[in-house]
Structure formats: C-alpha cells, structure tokens
Amino acid sequence: EVQLVESGGGLVQPGGSLRLSCAASGFTFSSYWMHWVRQAPGKGLVWVSRINSDGSTTDYADSVKGRFTISRDTAKNTVYLQMNSLRAEDTAVYYCAKCVSTGWYYFDYWGQGTLVTVSS
Amino acid sequence: SSELTQDPAVSVALGQTVRITCQGDSLRNYYASWYQQKPGQAPVLVFYGKNNRPSGIPDRFSGSSSGNTVSLTITGAQAEDEADYYCNSRDSSAHHVIFGGGTKLTVL
Numbered sequence: 001e002v003q004l005v006e007s008g009g010g011l012v013q014p015g016g017s018l019r020l021s022c023a024a025s026g027f028t029f030s031s032y033w034m035h036w037v038r039q040a041p042g043k044g045l046v047w048v049s050r051i052n053s054d055g056s057t058t059d060y061a062d063s064v065k066g067r068f069t070i071s072r073d074t075a076k077n078t079v080y081l082q083m084n085s086l087r088a089e090d091t092a093v094y095y096c097a098k099c100v101s102t103g104w105y106y107f108d109y110w111g112q113g114t115l116v117t118v119s120s
Numbered sequence: 121s122s123e124l125t126q127d128p129a130v131s132v133a134l135g136q137t138v139r140i141t142c143q144g145d146s147l148r149n150y151y152a153s154w155y156q157q158k159p160g161q162a163p164v165l166v167f168y169g170k171n172n173r174p175s176g177i178p179d180r181f182s183g184s185s186s187g188n189t190v191s192l193t194i195t196g197a198q199a200e201d202e203a204d205y206y207c208n209s210r211d212s213s214a215h216h217v218i219f220g221g222g223t224k225l226t227v228l
Contacts, residue, residue: 035217044222045155045163045206059215095162104169105210106153110162 002026002109004096009114012086016118020081022096022111029077030054033099035107036070036081038092038116046092050099051079064090086118122146122211124220131226132197140192142207142220152190152209154183156201157222163206167192194225202227 008020022034036048049060049070058070069082079096093115097107124144132138142152153168165174167183180195194201207220 037219044204045157045208045219047208047217047219050217061216104151104153104172106165106168107155107163107208108165108174110164112162 004111006111006114009116011117017084022079024077030074034079035097037095040092091118126220126223129224133228137195140223143189146209146212147188150210152207154192155206156203158203
C-alpha cells in the first residue's frame with residue numbers, strides 16, 4: 001500500500017524557516033518524481049515544487065523560487081521542502097504527491113498534508 | 121506562465137449528468153488530470169490522460185478533450201460526488217505544473 005506521510009508543519013513567525021518532510025512507502029521511491037502542492041485556507045490547490053527521481057532536477061513556482069528548496073533522500077525514502085524567509089501568504093496545508101510521468105502526467109497518491117501557519 | 125480556468129461553481133440534480141470544464145493554452149499540448157477533494161481531505165485522482173480512470177473510481181466519471189478545453193463528466197451524479205474538482209496540467213514550458221482554480225460541485 002502506497003503511503004505518503006508529511007510532517008514538520010507548525011506555527012512560524014514571518015521571516016522564519018521550516019523544513020517539511022514526506023516519508024514514502026509502498027512503492028519504488030527512487031523511480032518517481034515527487035511534488036509539493038499547497039492549499040491556503042479556503043483556497044485552491046497551488047503547485048509549489050518538484051524533484052526528479054534521482055534528485056538532479058528541481059523546479060519551483062515563481063512565488064517560492066529562491067526561498068524554498070526541495071530535496072530527497074533515497075536511503076530514507078523521504079522528500080523534503082526547506083522553506084526560508086516565510087511570509088504570511090505561505091500559510092497553507094502542504095501536500096506531497098507522487099507523480100507518474102511516463103506517458104501521461106498525473107498525481108496518483110497524495111499525503112494527508114501538514115499545516116504551515118506564518119504569523120507573528 | 122500558463123493558467124487553467126474553471127467555473128467556480130456548478131450544480132446538478134441527483135442522478136443527472138454534469139460537465140465540469142477547464143480551459144487553458146497548455147491543454148493544446150498536454151493532457152490534463154482531474155482531482156476530487158472533499159472538505160478536510162487530500163485530493164483524489166479521478167481521471168487522467170485521454171481516457172483513463174484509476175482503479176476504484178466509478179465509471180460514471182469520464183473525460184474528454186478538445187482544443188484548449190478539457191472536461192470531466194459525471195453521468196448520474198450521486199450525493200457523494202459533491203466536492204471540489206481541480207484540473208491539472210503541465211504548463212507550456214513543461215517545467216512547471218498548474219492547477220485550475222477549482223469547481224465546487226453541488227448535488228441537489
């Protein structure tokens with residue numbers, strides 16, 4: 001059974017940092033791109049970042065580029081999102097998602113999400 | 121960067137058919153995927169590509185594509201289909217991923 005379990009969310013002051021983790025199990029982690037998607041309270045889904053299967057390629061939404069860093073540890077089957085210089089508008093539930101990109105492109109599994117609140 | 125546009129809200133009578141649409145330039149080059157999200161829950165994939173429904177998704181969910189528009193059709197909507205629905209695609213650069221703003225489906 002595929003499982004994605006996010007952790008690391010919490011309350012942080014503006015300008016602060018947090019590192020989110022997403023522990024994966026039930027599939028060959030090293031074979032898949034992994035993504036982070038966020039959802040502000042009462043708002044829609046917004047793509048944040050992605051990392052390829054071996055960690056050599058990363059992409060970011062313009063709104064987080066230069067502040068967030070995605071990485072992965074194959075030995076731990078975990079993907080991370082290091083978030084620096086946090087702003088109030090980064091407040092959201094952050095989901096990690098497993099991406100299938102062979103032929104079609106879609107997210108077949110999602111974690112339950114972890115809430116990040118940026119507030120003083 | 122590209123955008124995907126969805127109607128904010130749609131309603132359907134119980135047992136009737138409803139179509140949820142998504143428009144965007146990137147859809148001329150890339151197929152979309154569709155996600156259902158119920159309150160307090162993570163999104164769930166309900167349709168992807170040209171004609172693909174994940175295991176466990178009822179066959180009342182179907183999809184279509186034409187030009188810059190993709191559609192998710194629910195034939196015989198059920199009360200449990202009431203949810204937010206999001207379309208998703210790569211953007212035109214293929215380096216980013218984009219979501220539509222979401223459509224809130226109400227089953228009357």
